[in-house]
Amino acid sequence: MSGPADIEYTGVRELRGPLVVVEGVSGVGWDEFATIGLDSGERRHGLVLEVDRDLAVVQVLEDTAGMDRSGTRVAFSGSPLRIPVGPGWLGRVCDGRGEPADGGPPVLGGAFAAVGGAPVNPVHREPPTEPVLTGVGAVDVLTTLVRGQKLPVFSAAGLPHLELAVQIAAQATCGGEPFAVVFAGMGLTHADAAFVRDGLAERSAARDLVLFLNTADDPVIERLLTPRLALTVAEDLAFTRGRHVLVVMTDMTAYSEALREVSAARGEIPARRAYPGYLYSDLASLYERCGRIRGRPGSVTVLPVLTMPAGDITHPVPDLTGYITEGQIVLSAEAYGAGTYPPVDPLASLSRLMRKGTGAGRTRADHPAVAAQLIAALARSRQVRELADLIGRQALSPTDLGHLDLEDAFRARFLAQDTRENRPLEEALDRAWEVLLTLPDSQLGMLPADLLAAHRHPRGEAPP
Structure with a gap:
């Protein structure tokens, strides 16, 4: 420093x-x-x-x-404030101020960088076009993360957002190119911090992970510094060292509450829910430190995780985050209550840059069509379920009953995944096909006829 x-x-x-x-x-x-x-x-x-x-x-x-x-x-x-930057951060575990928490020496580097970062001219930004695969089927198929994107996870108290964040940080890759993960934990309990360290130990040993852990009993100011340190290290690894870097930041609600506490200590006039009026610009100063820069190797992709107090998506933190970012992954209390992990709500989730990073030459040629058809089928399934609650299941048509079965198949065959299962994209897409093929062809109008026929009769046998 x-x-x-x-x-x-x-x-x-x-x-x-x-x-x-x-x-x-x-x-x-x-x-x-x-x-x-x-x-x-x-x-x-x-x-x-x-x-x-x-x-x-x-x-x-x-x-x-x-x-x-x-x-x-x-x-x-x-x-x-400036910190040393360079590959010396890889494999290290530090506290929220960047001081070693793994018993090692202080991190040294050949250069220093300001933790506030430097604004990037929008003209020099390259549009995101390549995927970051997380090994989580629901994310990779339905809300694909694209290099240079900012895609938050919206959760609520009691849902396994930390487990999902650790799983993504442990498994994420980008097609064999140089890759690294920077994980910033804010306001964690000591049990959660130990869980993060254990879950990411293998990646840390491989020296492609940087870990910043701020615990709930650390000074509140440190919580404001943690994501800035993480992004400064990530920018150097990406734009100077040529790596594609995924920055996972959890929990942004804890960060925002720390900002509110400091604002109150300064005697500032509070805005909505007592948060400072500059909460939007402060969050944007973090989220916007992602992307790709023309003429430079590497990319910074940001995955912020935040909890919505009382599950309220209109709360200032998720509300403002939604304005700044390019979609959201929403976790469902209903799915989690049914014993499903990850409890992703596919109809509330969205990746606005997904079509830029999927398809032939990037993921698989049928990926965009399969994802769109699966979302459409699930939307119809939800309508049918609401209708069944009104008129009873026995009054539904065979097609409607098929949509109810599809929803069950979706959770059991596609969504459900172990917390340590790294599911390849090919397998996740094949599982999506299995779910879709429980419906008749007449209900799969978003899939090209030749593609549908090839999957309905994979060995070329004649239709019945």
Whole structure:
């Protein structure tokens, strides 16, 4: 991290929660990195949140516990927080500030990069066109993740979003090209942090994973820093080292609550649900650090995971996330209650860039048609189920009964998957065909006739 400057300020006016208000400063700028010295010899670190004439408000990364006004000295570095970048991060487990949590030495690098990142000119962005395969059939077939995309997972308390995030981080690949995963955990319990480390141990040992773990009892400011560190490391691995990088960030609701807490400590006027009015732009400053840059190798793909309080999709965090990102993967309490994992709701989920990254030469030629037909059939199945609740199953036509059977087959044959099962795309698409072929041809109008015939009679036998 950046070193301290020569001038140390001792005029601490106030200690307020995670904030230090320093007076008598000059030449200090917003987002500047600061080093805080205590009489005990301990050194802490902070970032400048606000400057007003000769006052600077500094958020302390390690919190202000144990500090007193008279024994505190603050030195400003003259530049934003910077961290070393390079391949040395691969295989490491760190806390939310980037300090080693695996017993190893501090991470070193040949260059430094500002954790705030650098805006990318939209003219220099390449459109996403290639898939990132996760080994989770429901995601790969129905909401395909594309390199350079930002695709969030919407969940609720009690649903296995962390298990899904770890499974995707452990299994994701991009067709044999250089690949890495950066996993940022925010506000995790110690049991969840141990689960993440265990689930990703193999990938970490292979040195294609970087792990940042911020636990619930860590300082709240650290939670705001964790995703920025992760994205800074990912950008270097992608655009300098030529890797395709998947950044998994969980839980963005914990991040947003930390932002709300700091905002309240600063005395800012709250907006909806007491979140700060700049929540949208703050989330966008993270989510938009993805993509591909023309003329540079590699890509950054972002998979944020967030929990919707009380399952409310209109809550500010999922609501604003939906505006910024390119679709969503929604987990269903109903499917999970029925014992299905992953409990993905296919009708509420969407990948807006899916058609850019699927089809011949990318996944499989029949992939777009199969996915579209399966979604359409499931939508009809849901309508039939609601109709059956009104008039009874015995009043349904044979075709309607077939749609009810399709919904059961979808969950049992296609959706259900073990938490450690890495399902190849070919197998997932074949399972989708199995489900669709439980319906008569008359109900599969979105599939080309020759394609349907080839799968209905794979050995060329004549139709009955």
